[in-house]
Amino acid sequence: MLRLIKHLLKQSIERAGIKRQVEATLVCREFDKIIIELLGKEAESRIRAAYLKNQTLVVMTLNAALAQECQIHQEEIIRKINAQLKKELVKEIRIQIR
Numbered sequence: 001m002l003r004l005i006k007h008l009l010k011q012s013i014e015r016a017g018i019k020r021q022v023e024a025t026l027v028c029r030e031f032d033k034i035i036i037e038l039l040g041k042e043a044e045s046r047i048r049a050a051y052l053k054n055q056t057l058v059v060m061t062l063n064a065a066l067a068q069e070c071q072i073h074q075e076e077i078i079r080k081i082n083a084q085l086k087k088e089l090v091k092e093i094r095i096q097i098r
Contacts, residue, residue, distance in 0.1 A: 024052035027089050030081045031057060038073050039066070055091040057081075060098050067095045 028049035036044050047061040047070060057078075061067045070077070074093045082088050 023085070023087075023089055026085055027052045027057060027081055030084050031059065031077065034077050034080050035070065038077070039069055043069075050096075052090065055089065057090050057093045059093055059095045061095060062098060064097055067097050070095055 028051070031049035032044075035047055039047070043066060046063065047059060047066045050058045050060045052058070059070060061070065070093065077093060078090045081090050
């Protein structure tokens, strides 16, 4: 039954033409979870995934130190996101300090 629901949901998403938007949302959500794992709960309100475009995940942060930490872990973050979503959706992370 669960497999049927997953199949129907996947078909509906594809028919509605929102597959990329759904994938982008899942990537952002996964980044937010992974960054807390790597940098701790304190980072939750200071660094966030903003959007995914052309396999580049754009991340916003409040300070240079968090940007640097994210840059250090970039390959690991990309690997974990793609593994979790079972698809190569992210190739690069671009960090913007606000």
